[in-house]
Amino acid sequence: MAPTVSIIMPCYNAVAHLPDSVRSVLAQTFADWELIAVDDGSSDATLAWLQAQTDARMRVIHQHNQGVSAARNAGLAQATGTYVAFLDADDTWHPDFLSRMHEALDARPEAVLAYCGWQNLGQTGGRGEPFVPPDYETPDKTEKLFAGCRWPIHAVLARRDTVQAARGFEPGLKNAEDFALWLEVAIPSPIVRVPAVLAYYHFHNGVQASNDRARAAIAHWRVQRRYLQRHPERFAHLSADRIRRLTDGELLLRGYESYWKRDIGTARQIFRVVMKERYGSPADWKHMLPALLPESLHRWLIRALAGDIAGVEK
Structure with a gap:
């Protein structure tokens, strides 16, 4: 049985x-x-x-x-x-x-x-x-x-x-x-x-x-995009702007979470994906654009802007 x-x-x-x-x-x-x-x-x-x-x-x-x-x-x-x-x-x-x-x-x-x-x-x-x-x-x-x-x-x-x-x-x-x-x-x-x-x-x-935060965040975003392609009728009641906030915007938030924790490697990977989607406000791009620089220079710039050259985690 x-x-x-x-x-x-x-x-x-x-x-x-x-x-x-x-x-x-x-x-x-x-x-x-x-x-x-x-x-x-x-x-x-x-x-x-x-x-x-x-x-x-x-x-x-x-x-x-x-x-x-x-x-x-x-x-x-x-x-x-x-x-x-x-x-x-x-x-x-x-x-x-x-x-x-x-x-x-x-x-x-x-x-x-x-x-x-x-x-x-x-x-x-x-x-x-x-x-x-x-x-x-x-x-x-x-x-x-x-x-x-x-x-x-x-x-x-x-x-x-x-x-x-x-x-x-x-x-x-x-x-x-x-x-x-x-x-x-x-x-x-x-x-x-x-x-x-x-x-x-x-x-x-x-x-x-859960150990690879960048991979997890980007995979989550890709699953969302694929689901949208498969079932567009389920989102007909939402505006295009709202859908972008739920997808690209959510990914950006995950990038910020890593950024403010000074997990710069993770934030850089996420920011690059968001930028490819041309998402974010001018203030967001101010934070994201340095992700295109070599990582060592990116870290130096964060320390310089914070006024604490020695205070950022590696």
């Missing part, structure tokens, strides 16, 4: 964190699930650890390294549950994650996706406060969801047939692959919020998608 929920866990050189993630699945108060762990060509002991597990609800798939999107798609192809959830091998869930999310979707047959709150663990400077997102099922849902990815991938429970109809994750995307999927799934159909912190994102020193 098919389980109610299929959990898909892509794994790549994850043995240091994998036990905690799997324990959080085993601890779920909702027990009608299958866990499909996809080893994506790991070179450490990930595959051996997975194969040593004895819970009958776990299945292991091994493939040559193809990236996280292909790994998730491989798991999705084997999934049999009515609902599907995605948990990376270095993140965890609250024990009530599946029960609360399933309850929300079961009560709303028309909804295709439930999302919840989350907490970032392992960050410094007060950036790890728990967060519960607002209700996005509002008249401006399309605009809100299009502006940015509103939840991490493991803070979602979705109907499997809807995710498969959207063709899952695009293997060519190295960042924003979940954003691209949720645009296809969540904008045209009802979604439901579970107002509780049930998912945990663990920051560590390993390779994580």
Whole structure:
């Protein structure tokens, strides 16, 4: 008999964190699930650890390294549950994650996706406060969801047939692959919020998608542009200026975030893309144009303008 929920866990050189993630699945108060762990060509002991597990609800798939999107798609192809959830091998869930999310979707047959709150663990400077997102099922849902990815991938429970109809994750995307999927799934159909912190994102020193800020920001922008090309009818109510603010303007804001943090390398990459799109006010271009200079000269100019030649981070 098919389980109610299929959990898909892509794994790549994850043995240091994998036990905690799997324990959080085993601890779920909702027990009608299958866990499909996809080893994506790991070179450490990930595959051996997975194969040593004895819970009958776990299945292991091994493939040559193809990236996280292909790994998730491989798991999705084997999934049999009515609902599907995605948990990376270095993140965890609250024990009530599946029960609360399933309850929300079961009560709303028309909804295709439930999302919840989350907490970032392992960050410094007060950036790890728990967060519960607002209700996005509002008249401006399309605009809100299009502006940015509103939840991490493991803070979602979705109907499997809807995710498969959207063709899952695009293997060519190295960042924003979940954003691209949720645009296809969540904008045209009802979604439901579970107002509780049930998912945990663990920051560590390993390779994580969030580490390359410029690549992530530009990938997000490209996903937006492609979605606009595919579904122009969904934005007919928005002005051209508003659409540019949601795309080029959002990318510019991400460039400024890096700039003011003195992450000049990231800001330079983003500013160059924005300038190619001929976006921004004269004041914006005053900040962006030096990105065309050699980086060492750009940094010197920032220090000179700040009146503190020795004070800028490298």
